[in-house]
Amino acid sequence: MKQSFMNIIWSLLFVKLLICTLFLVSIAPTNAQNTPPKARVENVIDEYFGVKITDPYRWMENLKSDEVQKWMKAQATYADAYLQKLPMRGDILKRLDEVDSASVVVNGIRQRGNLFFYTRRAPDEQDFKLYVREGLTSAERLLVDPNKIVNDGKRYSLGVWNISFDGKYVSFSIAAGGAENGEIRVVEVATGRDTGDRIDRIRNSSGTWLPDNKSFLYTRLQKLPDGAPANEKYQKRRVYLHILGTDSETDKPVFGNEVNPNINIEPRFSTSARTDPNWKYVFARVSDVSPNSEYYVAPIEMLNQTPVPWRKVVSFDDEVTAFDIRGDDLYLLTFKNTPRYKIVRASLSKPDLSKTETIFTAGEAVAVRMAAQPDALYVETLDGGNYRIHRVDYKTKKSEPLKLPYEGAAGIEVTESNTDGIYFSLVSWTKSNAHFKYDPKTGKSTLTNLIPPYPLNMSGIEFTSAKAKSYDGTMIPLVIIYKKGLKRDGTNPTLMSGYGAYGVEITSPYFASNLLPWLERGGVFVFTGIRGGGEYGEEWHLAGKQKAKPNTWKDFIACAEYLIAEKYTSPTHLGIEGTSAGGILISNAIAERPELFGAAIINVGMTNALRSETTANGIPNISEFGSFKTEEGFRALLAMDGYLKITDGVKYPAVILTTGINDPRVDPWNAAKMAARLQAASISGKPVLLRVDYDAGHGGGSTKAQDQASAADTYAFLFEQLRRRK
Secondary structure, three states: OOOOOOOOHHHHHHHHHHHHHHHOOOOOOOOOOOOOOOOOOEEEEEOOOOEEEEOHHHHHHHOOOOOHHHHHHHHHHHHHHHHHOOOOOOHHHHHHHHHOOOEEEEEEEEEEEOOOEEEOOOOOOOOOOOEEEEEOOOOOEEEOOHHHHOOOOOEEEEEEEOOOOOOOOOEEEEOOOOOOOEEEEEEOOOOOOEEOOOOOEEEEOOEEEOOOOEEEEEEOOOOOOOOOOHHOOOOOOEEEEEEEEOHHOOOOOEOOOOOOOOOOOOOOOOOEEEOOOOOOOOEEEEEOOOOEEEEEEEEEHHHHOOOOOOOEOHHHHHHHEEEEOOOOOOEEEEEOOOOOEEEEEEEOOOOOHOOOOOOOEEOEEEEEEEOOOOOOOEEEEEEEEEEEEEEEOOOOOOOOOOOOOOOOOEOOOOOOOOOOOOEEEOOOOOOOEEEEEEEEOEEEEEOOOOOOOOOOOOOOOEEEEEEEEOOOOEEEEEEEEEEOOOOOOOOOOOEEEEEOOOOOOOOOOOHHHHHHHHHOOOEEEEEEEEOOEEEOOOHHHHHHHHHHHHHHHHHHHHHHHHHHHEEEEEHHHHEEEEEHHHHHHHHHHHHHHHHHEEEEEEEEEOHHHHHHHHHOOOHHHHHHOOOOHHHHHHHHHHHHHHHHHHOEEEOEEEEEEEEEOOOOOOOOHHHHHHHHHHHHHHHHOOOEEEEEOOOOOOOOOHHHHHHHHHHHHHHHHHHEEEEOOO
């Protein structure tokens, strides 16, 4: 489940990574223990607006309880033993390792002058490390190895990171066991020296540097007393100013809840800051999980004042999702009166958003990102499941698409704001990601070679785009991927994936090498662009949000029926999968149409929506799902609560539910309660497994080996359940 909308690009990549590599757990034909341990029933009855709700497993929400821990560990032991005995698991795991070890993986390329920074994972490594190199051709140098900077016996992963304007320092976050919540540290680039700075209570923040190159702004969680309610954890976040070499406990709050008496920020909102080497200002952002944000601005030299004289330039009513600056021009990406977004220009010194000038209108496509470079405004659009980049002239507003070296999805990469042109990535379903620099003087794009080419051949894989008609006539986009020569006879094992939340789309291309062990064995993989996602802009998102949430699983069911009608598969051979907020989708799909699916995978999924508001990450997500404190919110949450829809005596499909015990986004009891309910209710005789990873969180901080084991379990499980039977 999404924590904030602070970095939409990371969110998109994160969701796809989870969807395609977080397949945790599977089934086994025999085991010393013939059945998973039963859970006792202790009904708790709540009443909301005259409606009584019975919860038989509320006791599982106390994860510190010895009884809960014992039951979950017994479930995990049963699931692991079952999965280890699956006949195809060993071969699939071997192939996954071959696929993952074929090339170096490079992510997050950024530049400071002639220095290039990026995260890298070598074929024989488990975790990403941070590297730097001078120029494009010099030897790279290791800066941060997350597992060598803390010596406490725990496994650490690298989180977000940022570079000082002069390239002398990098601030970065680390967290243990995939938990995401951790601390900020700082490394000196020239020497690799740890500066000794330590900032705890960090959530998705690494600092935004200031022009003095000795201080940065960062977002910190509040310090809670022992016994504080769980849903207080992510409230009242503040932006602090840290000076290198000082104690973080003396850091000054400069923005956030109850910092400035003239600015009222609700406790549930997240706050963050952004600066740039070429700006005279610092921007503060107020947001939750919706695409909408509020922005404040202050001169950088006034950050030492108390309070800082922030000036609001964008309100929530303006429906703005992103901004950029060129001189005194403020460029805003907005969906106000334009569901597929447009880019408008305003004066930064005297902003009047009622009199903005439209610079770019997406039209049929959706504008998703922009970069205001000295030579032109570059705009990234999503059109028909594919990404394109347009170059827009500041004066004439004339827009031209970039000529790409070859067909693929093009995405704007981080580029210094004082540089003409941009860096961009280019990828397709069967061609690995590459990094290019576009030169506006020549109109040509040059391969940087910072990302090594992937050597494995995927020429035997095909893909096609299609649309399925949903219950109300809405056409839902699908991408269907399969091995060449596929026979559409209704017997193909098929895995259909969906998400449908936060305006995040999942149907655009990425390099699908992690699907090879599934595709090579005759499996079909399908991505569905259901409502609630972002395939067609904010309008598409709103059509699957809160009280409109049922559209997501109704669209998903329509996609399943399309695949069956077109003889790609049949219910016996059809599996479905969803991750995080996709747990709402999958739990409701199997609750409403259990006969339509042979198997279901719910990865770190939200299944008990009515109870989500009581968790640490619940209140920040109210804008997406609703609140049980209002009748409308309660009705919406009840409608999307798959756990409460499970009925005794129904033949449910085989199900795997996965969780990481350190998950900061979706509490592990979601998976536990859903597993207990399905195990008690289903009469199909098919397995319901609860796989618990005790060294993982929501998935982003997992090692390569953890991802491989998860995928091997899932692929083997699905082939066992969905295989062709004579």
